[in-house]
Amino acid sequence: ATLDDVKAKGFIQCGVSTGVPGFSNADSTGKWSGIDVDACRAVSAAIFGDADKVKYTPLSAKERFTALQSGEIDILSRNTTWTYTRDASLGLDFTTTNFYDGQGFMVRKDLGVEKAMELDGATVCTEQGTTTELNMADFFRKHSMDYVPVVVQKADEALSAYASGRCDVYTTDKSGLAAHRSKLSDPSAHMILPETISKEPLGPVVRHGDNQWKDIVTWTLFVQINAEEMGISSENVAKIKAESTDPGIRRLVGAEGKMGEALGLGSDWAYNIIAEVGNYGEVFERNVGPDTRVGLPRGVNNLWTEGGVLYAPPVR
Amino acid sequence: MAIEFKPSPSLPPPSNAVGAVAWVRKNFFSSPLNIFLTVFSFYILYLLVPPTVEWAFLDATWSGENKDACTAGGACWAFIVAYFDQFMYGLYPQTEYWRINLAAILLALLIGMYAIKAINKLILSIAVLIVYPVVAYFLFAGGILGLEVVETSLWGGLFLTTLLGVVGIVASLPLGVVLALGRRSNMPIVKSVCVVFIETVRAVPLITILFMASVMIPLFLPDGLNFNKLLRVLIGITLFSAAYMAEVIRGGLQAIPKGQYEAADAMGLTYWQSMLLVILPQALKLVIPGIVNTFIGLFKDTTLVYIVGMFDLLGRIQSATHDGDWLGTTTEGYAFAGFIYWAICFGMSRYSMAVERKLDTGHKRN
Amino acid sequence: MSEKTTTNTSFFNDAGNRALLFQVVLLTAVVAIGYYLFHNLQANLQNQGISTGFAFLNEPAGFPILIHLIEYTEAGTYGRAFLVALINTMLISFIGIVLATIIGVIMGLARLSQNWLVARLATVYIETLRNIPLLLQMFFWYFAVLAALPHPRDSIIFGDFFLNKRGIYSPNPIFQDGFGVVIFGFLACVVAAIALIVWAKKRQTRTGVWFPAYWTSCGIIVFGTIACYFLAGAPVTFDLPEASRFNVKGGMVLVPEFVAVLVALSTYTGAFIAEIVRAGILSVSWGQTEAARSLGMRDSITQRLIVLPQALRVIIPPLTSQYLNLAKNSSLGAAIAYPELVAVVMGTTLNQTGQAIETIGLCMLVYGSLSLSISFFMNWYNKKMSLVER
């Protein structure tokens, strides 16, 4: 089973993108960061009590599924959209969603386009082998608009092609758009159109058939969401563990019961996740929040209690 | 009675036959077509050279923090300067650069030692081919003697390019020899296995092989058995160029006269003795140009690892040009990469010519 | 007589047995490894519930393809997409081979030119392009050249032709009724031209009198066809490109991806071909040229009848490998959005269906047969050439 393998080799092999700021991106010293990276780090914290026992494999969109299928990586955490076909026939299991996204369009401001419906006849750049490619096709077909697709092998090159003026429009998930816009030389000269043309639930993916591993990855995220809901953060978790009397919280941080055992983990697994990586809100703010270069609002990715859709099953 | 013969003195040629004027006339203006070609060539030079010189030198900017520093309108070499370390070493930790440098110096020293007569070439070769790789591996990867472990995923830049090239070259040669011998074997199964392998590999693009190596091999291995991606890519590259190498070497083997095989047989040498002592030394020497061409091809082909998500020199440059601070420096990046690859490949081909000449005077003098 | 014929030999010392044994071991090893890999593959596929088989080829693809010579929409099947990609690969290979050959021959001859400057320029061209990786050259042609071209709004316009970042736009001919007449006229002209050449050749054999048949027949084909065209009432209208909001609309367009791949492939391979051509020509000794000259033959005839036929023998085999390389290298087009086989099949299709084995197998099969057919054709041609010679 994957868990045993991972424990035996001492680290998690995590498949990430080749560089989307805020989601998974390596800095000039080779240190990876981003929401997708933190997903892997949280799992590592749950298993090893140390968030840094992760090795990263940068993958282009077209390599990613094969890499996971073949066992090259243990978790694919690389803004991958959860779709029916992928879940059902690729030999993959989507765990849960850590980022609710939707596809959008980015254009140059001086083009004078305000709405996606004005894009008839435009040239559109996107990355090869993604749902984006299909959504784009569906969108233009649905509205019987003409377009010229320029499908580039890697996201980076697709962005380059857009930047060099090969295309009028760059399309990908809106989070990606924001991240990519931050990479452009003059971000303010580009705008993201208001429409969202698809649902893009993004989350970590694991191989089909290993339920234990799937549960670990799934519940790692649920722990982070629950922690935010309960107000537990990396800052106060130690204090809370020592002082809290709320049985729900005590169960979560491992002060009571042996919740980790069912997953094959230690009882402080959730504690470690929160201590090492933080709760969901922390992860979001740190990587893509308004104060970062990417600058995304919390929006739909907020707790259900705050008007978002994040709703994690209780840990009990 | 015999008239004495004194050869008339040699006169200098008429001025229109030699010297700069004659040279110019003969090379540039000897016929209408020639005149046209000359004018046309000068026009092309005029189109290409001044703007290039202006862009690359006169108007270039050599230092700066980001693209905004490059205001002169020429090349923005500041970008290369800023990213130079990454282009050379990839994401290898800065504090550990000395390990790569040390390995490079060691290799240069070892190769330089070939020039010294007193050293036994066999021992030296063993050192270069067996001891050195082990030492270099531990230097690069670390993990012993208190060296910090450096993940292969951090290896990149020119370092990775060189590593892929050198390992591919060193490993594909012996494999190519074996395949070539196999293809010329008179054992039908050995022969067909080699033929099928060589022809299949030669028929498909390197990309497919790299793709297989980088993501598909694990599908063919039992659960849990897996090995490093860099290693898999190396194996892919090696197999690929071994197939080409085999064909080159086969050409050399075919050029050795049958008499040499027979003489070796008649002297009682075994198959492997006669190959190693008699046939291969001659065959390999014959095909040095072909071997070097394969090396150069291999070295250039290492750029394809970029497509399977490894960051060699080209990959590093390509991703650096996406840095928001340096957007629009694509041309500089490509020019730099082009120059490095060119210098190495061109150097290799010239070096091989020199080696060939040297071996030539050494052995065949008829 | 035969009392001491056979000294008993151990089984392993017999040359035949040894060879047999070795081969059996090798075969067993190959089969065993093959079986082992296959077995693992099956187990892995089963474990992970990955579907297998080629049924996906009949399912709708749902993704667009930039360049399609045959009818293709997003509603087409994966099989259709595969076909489109295959045609794109063959298209770029074929045009690339033709262009590379032309460039190679010109550059090879230029390097042998008496004109010092021309020879040097050709040398610089060859030594530069040969020693820089093709992928880099593709990136260069795509991104650097793309950057240099104007936005569609500031298109460079020559009459009905537009040049901008989106490509080269030209009028697209639309054939009306009556175009059949033109085609028929064209074919008739070709037949007439061939007849003329045959007649001229016959007459020359008979009487020795020359007739410039090649130029005349070119004239017949060109002017005859034009005449037919107007006689038929000019049955072609043009869909002219015109500037629209984002792009130039209508007309025929050569997209930058195609142009970049084509330029990169043909200039790169052309540099190799140039060296092959040069070596081939140099392999024909100067004595041959001198002999022809001393017989009073003009240099053009000497080249055509004496030097070239002999040089071709040396040129063709290495030329074949260059053609094969070009076909395989077209797969690098995937890196810059040219929708060829690797991009469409190993890229998008593989990603949507997840069937790595089938898609990669398909690709390898295609390249294998493409390579085979090129070398088959070239071997046939080579044989024909050498038959004529010997």
Next chain:
Amino acid sequence: MTDRNMALAQLEPGEDAIIEFKDVNKWYGEFHVLKNIDFSIKKGERIVVCGPSGSGKSTMTRCINRLEEHQKGHILVDGIEMNDNLKNIEAIRKDVGMVFQHFNLFPHLTILENLTLAPIWVRKTPKKEAEEMAMHYLERVKIANQALKYPGQLSGGQQQRVAIARGLCMKPRIMLFDEPTSALDPEMIKEVLDVMIQLADEGMTMVCVTHEMGFAKTVADRVVFMDAGEIVEANTPHEFFDNPQHDRTQLFLSQILNH
């Protein structure tokens, strides 16, 4: 020096000269290879050129059909001056046949095609006629039965004879031979010389670079001896062999005869 050239010039009236060298000089780069060659050859004359290796014999001969350019002086062949004019060169080359030491047959063509190529393409002879003529010459050199073979299938002597027949097929008025026998073994040399003697008997103008002194004695009208790019001596074979004027010639002859 001048008087030596005068002496040579006196030998030629020059009126019915078919080849005239007037003070010809040639350089290879800085190297002065032909010095003041002043010499003419009458119609029907048979000239043998000899001299030490490197003395410029080949160069002089090749100037006659402008396989080499000269830089000073004039060469007139059949009254036409050899200069950059392509028309002239073509016209002369039609009239001047040349046989090379290394044959230079076209290996990709049959013997017959080797012979008919130039007549068909240069002289515009009908193919049939050209072939008949070719067969005629092949018979003369006694290898008509080899017509459909390729050069690679013939022996050296046979190849050399094909080369001669090829030259003859253009019906040249002048034939140049550049050491046509030095690559052959004695038996083959005899074959080839026989053919040349036969040609000579028919009155063709011939310039032949050779060291076959037997041939020179039998056939030549004049023997020209060159050294260091100059014509040292030109005389009838009789005078040349029995009574050489220059000490250089004497030295050379003594070496050849002793060999």
Next chain:
Amino acid sequence: MTDRNMALAQLEPGEDAIIEFKDVNKWYGEFHVLKNIDFSIKKGERIVVCGPSGSGKSTMTRCINRLEEHQKGHILVDGIEMNDNLKNIEAIRKDVGMVFQHFNLFPHLTILENLTLAPIWVRKTPKKEAEEMAMHYLERVKIANQALKYPGQLSGGQQQRVAIARGLCMKPRIMLFDEPTSALDPEMIKEVLDVMIQLADEGMTMVCVTHEMGFAKTVADRVVFMDAGEIVEANTPHEFFDNPQHDRTQLFLSQILNH
């Protein structure tokens, strides 16, 4: 035919035979190249093999050290049968030296290395010893001073002598020569034959394919004449030249002697 073979067999008692051919047949594909060769050679005998080109002389010789395989019959060398047994072949080849017409020296090795290669790798002689022995044989063939040159730097006759020395260095008991002089000029032929005569005098068993009839007369114990894959006649030189039994032999000899 049978009685001829009988006659030949009678000449050999066969007891101390060192090479025995027993009814040997060989085919190249469909082509029957050796037919019923039945013949034996005594220790110390010197055999000269002659016959027209293509008659199978080389093939027969090369069967002795199994550079060629035979398909029927038996060949025994030193009592060991030549068959697929690798051990046997290796053992025989150590004992049988061969000198090829085209020398087949190894061009990438010096003369000395050419000579010491087999002793060192096959006989496992220490390098020093092998070199001493090599120098000894080089002296015997009078080219010790060339030891450090490469084959390409020697003349044909010298190369041939190196080839002989190389064969001798394995201290073989049998030497096979396949037309060792046919590529040489008369002067060099003499040099080489002298060396061979010297060897013969020392009692080595020799099989020599040659058309040097002088050599045959001086040295051979028996002359074997082959045609069309058969041994037509085998006899002492005296008998063979003065009193050939078969008209085929007579015809052949008349050609050779008239040449």
